[in-house]
Amino acid sequence: MAAGIEEFIGKIVTKGALRLVRASGATRTFGDGSESEIVLRFTDPEAETAVATDPALALGEMFMQGRMILEAGNIFDLLSLFARNGIRKAATPRMIAQGIWRILIDQAKNRLPINRNKANVAHHYDLSAKLFDLFLDSDWQYSCAYFEPRDISLDAAQIAKKRHIAAKLLLEKGNRVLEIGSGWGGMAMYLAESSDVDVTGVTLSEEQLKVSRDRAARRGLADHVRFELQDYRDLKGSYDRIVSVGMFEHVGVSNYRHFFGKVAKLLDKQGVMLLHTIARTKPNYATNPFIEKYIFPGGYIPSIAEVLPAVEKAGLLIKDIEVLPMHYAWTLKAWRERFVARRAEAVALYDENFFRMWEFYLAASEVAFRHDRMFILQLQIARHQDRVPFDRNYIAEAEDRLKAFEAGRRAMETVEF
Numbered sequence: 001m002a003a004g005i006e007e008f009i010g011k012i013v014t015k016g017a018l019r020l021v022r023a024s025g026a027t028r029t030f031g032d033g034s035e036s037e038i039v040l041r042f043t044d045p046e047a048e049t050a051v052a053t054d055p056a057l058a059l060g061e062m063f064m065q066g067r068m069i070l071e072a073g074n075i076f077d078l079l080s081l082f083a084r085n086g087i088r089k090a091a092t093p094r095m096i097a098q099g100i101w102r103i104l105i106d107q108a109k110n111r112l113p114i115n116r117n118k119a120n121v122a123h124h125y126d127l128s129a130k131l132f133d134l135f136l137d138s139d140w141q142y143s144c145a146y147f148e149p150r151d152i153s154l155d156a157a158q159i160a161k162k163r164h165i166a167a168k169l170l171l172e173k174g175n176r177v178l179e180i181g182s183g184w185g186g187m188a189m190y191l192a193e194s195s196d197v198d199v200t201g202v203t204l205s206e207e208q209l210k211v212s213r214d215r216a217a218r219r220g221l222a223d224h225v226r227f228e229l230q231d232y233r234d235l236k237g238s239y240d241r242i243v244s245v246g247m248f249e250h251v252g253v254s255n256y257r258h259f260f261g262k263v264a265k266l267l268d269k270q271g272v273m274l275l276h277t278i279a280r281t282k283p284n285y286a287t288n289p290f291i292e293k294y295i296f297p298g299g300y301i302p303s304i305a306e307v308l309p310a311v312e313k314a315g316l317l318i319k320d321i322e323v324l325p326m327h328y329a330w331t332l333k334a335w336r337e338r339f340v341a342r343r344a345e346a347v348a349l350y351d352e353n354f355f356r357m358w359e360f361y362l363a364a365s366e367v368a369f370r371h372d373r374m375f376i377l378q379l380q381i382a383r384h385q386d387r388v389p390f391d392r393n394y395i396a397e398a399e400d401r402l403k404a405f406e407a408g409r410r411a412m413e414t415v416e417f
Helices: 006-013 045-053 055-064 075-084 095-109 117-125 129-132 154-169 184-196 208-216 253-266 289-295 304-313 326-343 342-351 352-371 391-405
Strands: 017-021 027-031 040-044 067-071 176-180 198-203 226-228 239-245 267-280 316-326 374-382
Touching: 006 017, 006 027, 006 045, 040 045, 040 075, 040 374, 045 055, 055 067, 055 095, 055 352, 067 075, 075 352, 117 208, 129 342, 154 184, 154 239, 154 267, 154 304, 154 326, 154 374, 154 391, 176 184, 184 198, 184 208, 184 226, 184 239, 184 391, 198 208, 208 226, 239 253, 239 342, 253 267, 253 304, 289 352, 304 316, 304 374, 326 342, 326 352, 342 352, 352 374
Parallel strands: 017 040, 176 198, 176 239, 198 226, 239 267
Antiparallel strands: 017 027, 040 067, 267 374, 316 374
């Protein structure tokens, strides 16, 4: 096993430049020298072995624990180098067996009749609000922004995302709107203020509930926007519009039919829904083990083919599908750069290990959207065939009206901790 890490890297890196510094002090260079050199150092032989035998989990763990150190370049540079060269080239029979075993475990967990939703959500979203304030935009949008046009700021792109979604919802004054997974309340408040609608947002995060209720009260929206700590499975009533942004990734592949069946019961016959979710080009069957263990337990990124049958089974009509292939990579880059720039504050909130864990998560996610065929899927759904116009011109027309509203909208207040 002594040469394991060199063999592992040697199978991958043929382009670019990577200098490996072993725990023993020995060095070796890989690649063709066509890019700026990345210098990777290991502090102990056990860390080298871990990465060489189980990179899917150990790359993140060894970096998080400070046993794999980037002395030139950063973790995004390293992961991007591996992805561009093709990290799958280093797969061994043992790694393939590990992957199959993880798929079996994930698929089994997804099918157990145990509702872990609240615990899984709390693991990530009930972290200190101060953490998210380090890198999110002023409205705390923790989902993919919409960089249209490409060169706008993160804050402007998050407003553009809300505008784009609102346009597709075909909102009418007085609509009853349900938001499944309401985050820190920004989307609900935008819809209520821009379109004079009544919004109910549900979340399973106690921290998000507290922040969103406070924000709505301070904007004088308590009569039009309400937030509840509630699982979507338990919802009752009827809504004219339903929106869900960045929540579907936590539903679980075995629950898709239940999710859309519930939507069908909640959505008025003249209703419209907009689902905004991460998706991929083909089923993956299991979540990356580092992300599953440390970041989003119970999460799963679907392919379009895994989602559409559940929509059809529920008797719902698909009216529009839009694929946004690079917008999340640009969003994650902005988040990562903001987070790293405020390292000292993040470390003060938690510790160095936590900071490195989140830096790895943001970097690995960005790499996935740049190189692993992941994208944002916006799925527009209706109950009635004629509820949505037959062309897409209405989207741009609605966005123009919403831009006029935004020009006079009061700025978002700073979140109070």
